Amino acid sequence: MHIIFAILAGLAILPLLFRSFFPYIIQDWAHMANVMGSIVKFAKRSRRNPPYLVLDRFFEQVQKHPDKPFIVSRDHTYSFRETDRFSNKFARVFRIHADLKEGDTVALYIGNEPAFIFIWLALAKIGCPVALLNCNIRSKSLLHCFSCCDAKTLIAASELTDAVVEVLPFLREQKASVFILSAESTIPGTETLIDKIDQASDQPIPQSERSSITMQSPAVYIYTSGTTGLPKAAMINQKRLLSALVVLSSVGVHSDDVVYVNLPLYHSAAFLIGFIGSIEAGSTIVLRHKFSVSQFWDDCRKYNVTVMQYIGETMRYLCNTPKKENDRDHKVRIAIGNGLRADVWREFLTRFGSVHIMEFYGATEGNIGFINYVGKIGAVGRVNYLHRKLFPYALIKYDIEKDEPVRDSQGLCLEASKGETGLLVAKITQIAPFSGYAKNHQQTDRKKLGDVFQKGDLYFNSGDLLRIDQDNFIYFQDRVGDTFRWKGENVSTTEVADIFAMVDCVEEANVYGVQVPELKGAVEEVLPALREQRVTVFILSGEADTEGVESLADKIEQAPDYPLSPALRSHVTAKSTALYIYTSGTTGLPKAARINQERIWAASFLQGIVGVTSEDIIYINLPLYHSAGLLMGLCGAIERGITVILRRKFSVSQFWDDCRKHNVTVIQYIGEVLRYLCNTPKKDHDQDHKVRLAFGNGVRSDTWSEFLQRFGDIRFCECYGATEGNVGFVNYVGKVGAIGRTNYIHKVHTTLNIRCLHSESTVTVASLLDGTESSKKASELLCPKCSWRQKQNWKDNNRCNLPLMLSDLIM
Template identity: 60%
Template sequence: MHLTVTFMPLYVYLSLYSCVLLPLWNMYVFLTAVAGLLLLALPLVQTRFPYLGQDFAYILRSIKLGIRLTKYKKVQPFYSILDCFLDAVRSHPSKVFVHFEGRAHTYEEADKHSNRVARALQAEVRLQEGDPVALFLPNEPTFIWVWLGLAKLGCPAALLNFNIRSKSLLHCFSCCGAKRLCVFAELQDAVEEVLPTLKEQGISVYLLSETCSTQGISTLSDKIRQASDEPLSRDLRANVNIKSTALYIYTSGTTGLPKAAIVSHERVWAASFIQAVCGVTENDIFYINLPLYHSAGFLIGMAGAIERGITIILRRKFSASQFWDDCRKYNVTVMQYIGETMRYLCNTPKKDNEKDHKVRVAIGNGVRTDIWSEFLSRFGDIKVRELYAATEGNIGFINYTSKIGAVGRVNFVHRFFFPYTLIKFDIEKEEPVRNADGLCVEAARGETGLLVGRVTQRSPFIGYAGNKQQTEKKRLRDVLKKGDLYFNTGDLLRFDSENFVYFQDRVGDTFRWKGENVATSEVADILTMAHSILEANVYGVKVEGHEGRIGMAAVTLKEGEDFDCLDAYKQVVNYLPAYARPRFIRIQPCLEMTGTFKMKKVKLVEEGFNPANITDPLYFLDPEKKTYVPLTEEIYKAIASREIKL
């Protein structure tokens, strides 16, 4: 990658060097020298500080990337991830960029495809720089070509979840303010459901197809095929800068309708560096089976691959049964995971060749400790790089060590550039604990607290498009001193004595019963230890006449298994305190998930545990019978009348 700074005024460059780059470079030189001294005393240091080497390697790598990002902020004309892609096209045009369903697309081919898309959009859609366009597209190369084409025109893309329909689809589309919707042919029916409303709002719909008989939908594929693949002028995106909106990426919607996080070009760069931080090199091959509409697949996966100049293997959707075959076929060296994907891999039948692959790094988030251990035992010595981050957030962590269960480490450099803290949180009131001065109270080391990141120029919180109310809800003021401003992550974390960071639960998921806090993730882990239970979604439900919320779990069963009431009872009694034991179990054929395997809870919480309103089998933990029993109308009425005490 080459940056042209020839035309930058000398005083600007010197100012930049002295104010920003010089301190970073001095720190880099200092840390390099310290690292050299530590090598001399390596045996003693490793015994006393087992993670010091990894800490220094991570810090040095982060500072180098910080220097690069600082350059990108100042250099003119603005150097975007698109420019990085164009540099890759020039430096290795014949290198495979995307493998998809048996076909390879080189960097040069991707460039030409996107040139045709950009020209078709320019001519047919009449796009101007800055016009947002919503993409309703599945995981396939066309998604990438369309996004690159929009980037060449200086237009941000709103990445719609292709699984949403009706009300959710209209909601997500309206958030970003787009007046154009680009749709894949296979999703035409979903758009036709809401087409009358789109017409009323003056929305133009463009179908990636050669033909379409539906009035109000224009075709685009025929225009793309006829368009020139010649490069486009950089002047078309002349006003785009590092603070400009590059994307709208939607939150998963586990606790309501999705929100459109505004993703600037600066954030695109920062997320793309995660691969580099995790040790990915230009020789790696990256496997993307997560949806491209999500930040993990798009920013960490695809944008990260462009930043590294590597080859990606793209799948329409995750397949546990075909995962390792794909890895062997394409010599994959880096994989992604999120949510439950790693557990799905561990649930596949065991095979003799499970360790016969070249995967060396796994990047993702949300893996349970027991699954993490099982994954390594079954599939070999893979460096799992567990992340903690949010698309719209201003603070994140990476576990760059091999410490199982941690989502990151605390270090002074990270905290200096991106200030954050853990504060005490009242689960029952669902608000931070404040002292007599109205300020928040910092959580002690080892104590669970709410993670908040200070909003600064280096770590901004931009908010959600078209939703000022939700944006304001994420802003927390007067945290450590009057007038300060922090981003409320909504997540409960814990820092241990070794500086490791552990995710505990989400604020909305944690509930309070009998005066105690219950972490749903912990209860779910215990329930899935029961031999008949495959998955568990734990939540709290209201009981009339009682304070707080009592534990309930929706579970799915393993194939061919019936619910083993006694075994489930033994698990929760042996491993959970009385207040945390789920008193109600709901057996479901499948759990409702988001596109990134996060469990939805809102509807389950609303439905509660009344057997008259629920057709799924329900069970009640009966402490007298020492087992779970079917929840009948009689038991429900006895609970409501307090004949049965909870």
């Protein structure tokens, strides 16, 4: 009897012991069951002939519940049937007016709106791969993304017209078709879409239009940034796209759910998980143009949202809003995303209630992914036996200093121990392939790592450092490549440096990212070092809620506005440092060019040299942290006593409107600015302005000629100079293509004594030629009895008695 009781007691306590030693066994088995179900479903579909595509699943949903809402956007609702019919209209327009056929790649340059989904489905129906262009890219990056996937056609939103105009000449060279999502367009070489859609048939597109599509055919190109600089196009084939169908359903999303999509559809998270995943589940998509922290919960309540997507930044923004009594008044039950910090995770749950947060890890081009189905705070996933067997992966030891994996004496990699940070690598197999990047074999090969655990094997190199703890939870630690996060996106430091290098006064630029722990913590990374150096840190506006940072706005508001005593600057001389302007070079870190008072005076005279008078109004839209905007623009305006129209940054669409509104007579430029202006659509009032003078640098001869022909008789003064240099030129003649003119006095590097005929005083101008200490300060050149513009008053006392123009004298 005692034995029976002992056995029963043992059986009774066994589940408790089992749960103690295997606390996540139930979730593990449930997840494995979901994974197995998804794999079986995927295997059946991928073996069908003709191939079963994502489009076929969409057709099934149209047949199953045609009147069910599929897309809700800005109070407009489109059922599955309406979405199907709209996409048929777009497909027919593309076949007739764009002459698109199966296999032609189309670049989609549109934000989050129903037309994005209509167009993607339309192109899928006629067998066209789609390149999803980031709506924030411009110029060089835009052209690169269009070209690298061999796109034939560009479809752009109407609000992105200015960006299209910038690259239109290059698109014409490639004989690309350009469609604008509007009913009318005044841009030559582009076609409209909306007017054609209204007249198109909504009858189904026959399957024969896509009969040659296989599971290996490209379906979509999604762009990702990395150490190469320009974005790389990750090719997602039909098989990979089909596998994305089951992501949402595998975490418990079903047809009764309402999925809130406010992340960009041109990224994999929103496109593959939000949009494609909703096709599989048959759920409703609430499509938001972009994330809005003030409208987020109102939208969730209004549309009865049950599933939301996130990135770490959006969750942090939500937690930073003022608390409200209705914070928990919503129906959201699942949140799926990535990049969520542990502290924000806890705060979100505490404040907004019991939402099942499913943090995941994955790369657009990668062959491995994890999902934290347990809800362990801070983890991106969990080691699962079945998952690891199907998709072999490992964390290997990585030498951060050498930026390479650690290898043993035989040249093989070493697996990281539990609790140790290691580089994630995943074996490239038939089940887990790596398709690489379009037209970028070099970067494709760089993502492959060979001889990992045995000679000849091949793994995908994620470039990410992860850690597995003793409970088999996986944590993201860091990224190896030269990228930084900005508003939830990976940004290439090289690409940003290339943008800076487009400014002609920048010789070379180097960019790196720093960690910003808090919203106003842009300097927190270096605050400890600044404190040691007793550096005071101010923020210009807002509250300084970070230790060691003070608010300048508060002090300005309290300060009196009476003038400061000149005695405070009585020690300042011509050689005193006035400011530092940074320029980059081969050293990597920016170099601080020291600008003294004398140099500022010299630079400020440029406007007088080129003929600016006190009656002029100058338009400055170049950055004031560069020498062109600050020294030649703002300081020159102070010297001349003229009005400055200060624009935060250059806008091609607002440039001439600003000039007309403010009666601008003088403009500054760099070559890119003028090229953008020339690429805008021609208008009847192009020459209706008062601009008479333009000075700057970097303008090409063809742009120069085109600008004059189109915008009228404007005097150009092209300049040359370096922030830290001691020589400069001005093309005061207006010779197209030249940056200056050889001048006898300019070439002389000995001291020149210049005598003023009125005052009989003699001044030395060697400082303006070679920067020697022996020369007198530049301000002495401005004789109190004479004007710089009276050219007869200045003579070379040593060399000739010919009258000299100021431009001849100095430049």
